[in-house]
Amino acid sequence: MKKERFKQKYGPWALIAGGSQGIGEAFTRVLADKGINLVLVARRKPLLEKLSRDIEKTHGVHVRIISADLADSEVIKIIKEHTKDIEIGTLVYNAAIIPIGPFLDFDLEEHFNVININCRGPVTLVDYFGKLMKKRERGGIILVSSMAGFQGNPLTVHNCLW
Template sequence: MGLPSPAPNARALVTGASQGIGEAIARRLAEYGHNLIIVARREDVLTRLAEELREAHGVTVDVHACDLSIDEEVTALIDALSDVTVNILVNSAGIASFGPFVKQDWEYETNQFNLNATAVFRLTNAVVHPMVARGEGAICNVGSAAGNIPIPNNATYVFTKAGVNAFTESLHYELKSTGVHCTLLAPGPVRDDVIPESEKSIVDKVVPDFLWTTYDSCAHETLAAMARNRRRVVPGPLSKGMDFVSTYAPTALLSPIMGKFYSKMG
């Protein structure tokens, strides 16, 4: 077992590649010699990243700037992939909202659902059929430990991530005999190595530094898990703790506590 080998005519497609987990995974894949298609809204950021990775690793990096919360732009990306061999897919693009659902901006909530769930669903469908036909490929969808339980004041995000979690783990079992790997990345909070005090969120201030997972460490663990065709990867001590508690703690006890905490982030 392992990831598909780098090939001149193949591409690893990474969404949300302009920052965070998506950027870190794109960097790791380029380091391993994979040619890339990087996707996010900010073309200028993608272009700078592409130039850096080409120069550092000698790989081909194609930039596709689009908004995956817009159905037509997802369709355009899928159409652009029609003559491309995508042997690795990482669906990392996502957004969140906090606070009571009834007070949220409906347009933003709809965009969140489209980006976090519908785009993942559509892009997975677009690449999995050719992967199965070739008998090789690897898919990673970024869900969340937050998708394990009901969390008041984070309802839409939890809705989308619960779906991604269940969808990806179901596909993992469906694809086991096909040669196509399918792994769920279910992180808790992940961040850069160092956060300036002025930029720290309430989570940054409450959780000790040693419990955090960096984006690069998360990327390393994720690609290793994909290579081994693990069903689920939960990187770092904080994420593992969240995953354990959210799986085994009584919902009636945990959900109100989580809801109170998340209400402070809105």
């Protein structure tokens, strides 16, 4: 799709939850390449600051950063506050945790943390941004998962939680 058409359909801003490194950073760079402004959410602020400076310099798009924990049930309030004056045309939910080990060796709190990041987080963001996109009749949502979630593997029972 041509850059201008892509921007009309999926811009002018994209929010990438877990956008500071790895596959999330790759999404960040691809979208910046298409001229989309970015809101990057992750916990480690120095990494977000470094990447945002780099992207703004190399791609000439605007980048906002939100240093927050997606496992926090209040995170949506922070995200709403940082995005209330812009249109998010693309949502990428990329953050996930995959603890490896026997299920019963983890504390219950750790299981809930997996549910919060891998399940509650995407549902919350899709509910909020999806409804806004539906009203505008345009936009796109990408939920990053793993093939490992489709089958049973030893010591990876948490895979069924996303």
